[in-house]
Amino acid sequence: MITVPGSTETRTLSKIKRTYMRPRIVAFIPAHNEEKAIHDCLMGLKEQVLPSGVELDVFVVADNCTDRTEEIAREAGVELGLSINIIVTENNKQRKVGALNAVWKNIYGDNMDIFEMERTDYEIAYQRSVKGILGMDADSRLAPRALQYLWDGLMSARNIGGVMAKYTMRMPKKKGLLSKDDPYYEEKLYSGEYGGPMARWWTHQQKQDMASWLLSLQYRGGSTYVLGGQATLFRPEALYEVMQSNKLDGPWQNDSDVEDMLLTWQLQKNGWKTLVSPRARCFVDAMRSYHTFRNQRVKWSSGTVSLLTDRDLMLKTRHTGHLWRSQMKSLLDLLIRVVFVLMLGAAVATDQFQWSWIWVIPIGLASILNTILALKTPMHRPIDVILAFLLISPEIYLWVNLMTFAQVWAEKLSNDKKDGWANQYQAEAGKTKSKLVQGVLALLLVVSLVIFACYYFRDYLTSEAVQAATSPYLMAGWIGLTGLTIFMSLIMLYQIWTLRGRHQA
Incomplete structure (x- = not known):
């Protein structure tokens, strides 16, 4: 007899009880108009060394896209030999949160489904096989062996709910290296790989700021108050517990501008540890101008202040002070x-x-x-x-x-x-x-x-x-x-x- 996450029903898998389904890590990648970045993100997953006996499935959410994100992701799946599933959303009002919850419901079912569609034996077995959920941004790329390090951290203790990679901002190449006589000059600029002196300066400042934050977390034992959405490996049971204890239709909530921090605090409230990996690294894009940086930081800071001052949520963690x-x-x-x-x-x-x-x-x-x-x-x-x-x-x-x-x-x-x-x-x-x-x-x-x-x-x-x-x-x-x-x-x-x-x- 087994208990299936997402259902209170206990049932016997009579038809496939002799069928072995390997444990697996499932990657959730919400992608809104990410045609320039999605291939690089998937390439990073292809380069990973998986834990022994563990498989990797990738779910890419083409979220309200108006570009070729879906097409490029499908082509990349064939090219790289990845097990990729494409979920297309339309009129998703909850942005990244809605995209992440769409993948969750695809695997674990929709609690808001009034028809209560019964899960097949295969779907139940698949749910049981998921041992780690990797939340990633479409414009991030895991360093080699990062997934192995995240897995080792998650599996090191039963009470660990999530492990985050260390983030490093990717420095854009010097724009001056491009020749204006290059027939692909504009295409290369559009790719986002190149930037001028100010773009490179802003990138380094954010990279140094991130380094300072990571060093501070590691000095205090490695516990983190935010499992960043760029690359975090979650324990499915921990996410399911957050969903159930807060009566949600998915683990991620749209009540905050910092949904990853809100989820982290809820995990800690339920007794789960949230850690930063000392070895896993993920390369992410930085904001390359004053304007984009300020808007991002206003969103982050505003979300943090709202969590600290919201009495309705009644959330406190060891990091509140x-x-x-x-x-x-x-x-x-x-x-x-x-x-x-x-x-x-x-x-x-x-x-x-x-x-x-x-x-x-x-x-x-x-x-x-x-x-x-x-x-x-x-x-x-x-x-x-x-x-x-x-x-x-x-x-x-x-x-x-x-x-x-x-x-x-x-x-x-x-x-x-x-x-x-x-x-x-x-x-x-x-x-x-x-x-x-x-x-x-x-x-x-x-x-x-x-x-x-x-x-x-x-x-x-x-x-x-x-x-x-x-x-x-x-x-x-x-x-x-x-x-x-x-x-x-x-x-x-x-x-x-x-x-x-x-x-x-």
Whole structure:
């Protein structure tokens, strides 16, 4: 007698009880207009060394596609000799979540089916044979042997619900290597393999950010608060338990912009461990412009803040405190920089600025920290290490993230809910434009006006009366700012200490 996931019914497989069906890993790949990437994703699966006695089946969901994703996936299945099943969705309103749940229902049945279609003996046996579900993005590619490492991690203990690969952003090739006389110039550009200096710079910053996050997780034991959707191997029983305990029609939910984080928290709530593999690697695409990066990060940050503050979900994990501390660190980073700029401007304008060598300490610590991170980032370039040491790249990248942080909390406090998925899709498709240039010009205009006003009224601003009136406030401000800077310097010292180990990003 066996119990079938997706059904409370227990039955005997009388017709095929002597039939042996090998254990298998099933890959779920939602693909919305991914004609440029799907072949490379499937090629990565073809190169995998499967665990002994385990088979691999691939389900590609051509989700609301208007390009050749379905056709290319079918051709790749024949070319690569993969066992590929194509599921085509139309009018799917739940995007990636709906695509993932469509594959789940294809295998385990639809709990919302009012006709209660009985599963065949073959379908029941197939369900039983699925021992791992690999969730992948269509624009990601597993490194060789990654699937074996994920499997080893998942099978190392009965209470492990999911194991995530370590992600590394793929650096685009130099656009300058292409000759404009090449008859395939435009086609190669369209492929996404090439990028200019800014695209490569943005890619490295995200790669270093990811490396920092992975090193932090490994230092704390390898447990993760988000099993990223780019490449995670799940235990089917864990997903089924989440679905049943939350009365869902599929394990993935559309209630959050970060469906992978929500699923991870629900797994942990049910007692399952969620880990990052120390050896499995997956190569993923980065956002290659300020506009696409900002929209992606706003979606991620907004989803995280919503999970942290949503009392209806009642979800807490061992990482909740860490996430709140991360939010507080961002707040302090923003506060220190804004206060420093205001204090510096006021001190210079009133001729009361005095240099103190104590400010060299946090600058030096930040330089050391970012240099170590740059060196620990896989496939780093010399220019990346130099810019990290000089704090040019880290400071620019941090300011962009701090603007995202401020925007997310402003929208949260004003109850202005936006569709993060739609905004990201439109940005990546080029349907929306960045306002970076307008913002920079507006900032330069304001700064110029302030400098002109300070110069024009310099005699008044540097008078004894103004200095006497402003001096106590400046003194209190510098003391408070020094205290905050010392506190953040201690945090940087701790981060440098955690990087002393042999963990690899």
